[in-house]
Amino acid sequence: MTTTLADCRALDAQDPLRALRDQFTLPEGVLYLDGNSLGVLPKAAPARIAEVVTKEWGEGLIRSWNTASWFDLPQRLGDKVARLIGAAPGEVVCTDSTSVNLYKVLFAALSQQKASGRKLVVSERSNFPTDLYIAESLCRERGFTLKLIDASELQGPNSALTDEVAVLMLTHVNYRTGAMHDMKAVTAAAHAVGALTVWDLAHSAGAVPVALNDSNADYAIGCGYKYLNGGPGAPAFAWVNTKHAGQFEQPLSGWWGHAAPFEFTPHYRPAPGVGRYLCGTQPVIALAGLECGLDTVLAAEAFNGTGGAMAALRTKSLALTDLFIRLIEERCAGQGLSLVTPRDHALRGSQVCLSRQNLEEPQSGSGAYAIVQALIARGVIGDYRAGDSQMPDILRFGFTPLYLGFEDVWNAVEHFVQVLETGEWRRAEFNRKNAVT
Structure with a gap:
């Protein structure tokens, strides 16, 4: 069964951790999938x-x-x-x-x-x-x-x-x-x-x-x-x-x-x-x-009794990353993306990493860096890690359940679809390397 935006909103409505998002200052219009590089500002800080x-x-x-x-x-x-x-x-x-x-x-x-x-x-x-x-x-x-x-x-x-x-x-x-x-x-x-x-x-x-x-x-x-x-x-x-x-x-x-x-x-x-x-x-x-x-x-300890903060956060983290993987595979099929992160929950952290084969222009590289830059310009912040002869370029997305919701995941993938289908990532400004990637 295909996942819908309504499904994602229903998951948010049932999320026991959703109030934890109020602890953070999140810029308007930003979908932050880079907590694995730098966490979001706590309001109390x-x-x-x-x-x-x-x-x-x-x-x-x-x-x-x-x-x-x-x-x-x-x-x-x-x-x-x-x-x-x-x-x-x-x-x-x-x-x-x-x-x-x-x-x-x-x-x-x-x-x-x-x-x-x-x-x-x-x-x-x-x-x-x-x-x-x-x-x-x-x-x-x-x-x-x-x-x-x-x-x-x-x-x-x-x-x-x-x-x-x-x-x-x-x-x-x-x-x-x-x-x-x-x-x-x-x-x-x-x-x-x-x-x-x-x-x-x-x-x-x-x-x-x-x-x-x-x-x-x-x-x-x-x-x-x-x-x-x-x-x-x-x-x-x-x-x-x-x-x-x-x-x-x-x-x-x-x-x-x-x-x-x-x-x-x-x-x-x-x-x-x-x-x-x-x-x-x-x-x-x-x-x-x-x-x-x-x-x-x-603060997540309050939602899991004796199980501790991490048990509650882990449950939501796996649900978020499962959803992202499913939506990418449903909606970005044929775009050369491959899952690098293990599907097995026991083997997966709280991030999803993708590689890409440039099917149209294989000689010009994967396009992974430019795709990430195009997403960032739209407010979907992930990051890129360069590959070499033994490892592919990586499009990397971190999922922090303290402040991310299921509708956020849907919207991030919607931007992903648009960047790929329109070829927006080919624009010159997205192919210029920044000092920090």
Whole structure:
């Protein structure tokens, strides 16, 4: 049966999460399908940031480290993140960037494995580039070798997971394809050969249920500005399994990660547990914005009882992405589009990625970039990721159930149909590459 606009409106009318949209400032006429790159502005953020600037900084000055509880912001926000990623209170800190935190946790994992004689760090060829760059640098510095594989090589009789592997470093939801690993199964497979796991949750936290402790993962980091709506460049987070709490080394041993920073001793003594992942003085204004974003996600807890925020959001996320896939295939047939994201719910994150074969002019490229630019000009904001000889160009669309509805999906596909059928994407302005794609 063909899906109609009326069907989508009926789904919106029945949506228990629809009131959560009121937490956000959404520009008129914009259909935002890019929460996997940058989340939407929470309405509470401008006032909270202004309060930090004008009151806490402007009037409280340095006293606010105590009177406004600035000092414990990384741990307090970390406890909020923990509720979304299957961690316990006291196991997560919000600090620094994703790249910096990855450097810290990968260094820690490699240090633990140094005496084992293992020399391989394994990751996916299609992993997010910053992860590969950090790993490449650390491997060179620490005497390890980075081996890149396809996801299919994690299982089967010829698995890349051998007793030579020191660390398996993966992004839980692949940024290019939206494919999601079975964290528990993959972690168990890594542990079976003596490897440690480092998980990047940049496209998972706030998007899909994550169970770090139940999966017995070793280390994890994640992003604050995507599905957590913390604002551009928001602080990231880091987690370590408590079984490693007294063992790991932190390479950036700044004063904020000292066991007693205000003792001002000349020698470093690491803070217990995950607190040692802190380094320098914390960015209070940015953390205040991140807290507003975290609160928008945690608001979904009210709609799912003991199941937590992520269970409620996941149900709607799958419904939204199912609808988008179905409408694209019903209404854009014959336009050269192919689904890259897995159909299987257990293997899909909260995004839908498409590739395109230019059937009319194959020599001139896929047209994927220009199609995305034409959609953006119409207010349908997704993004594009360039391919290479081994990977296709990607048209990428993220679905944040906090503020997206089913009619939004219908309208986005309607624009998609028009861009393709009219050839609008061929216009010169849509084929000029911007610095950020």
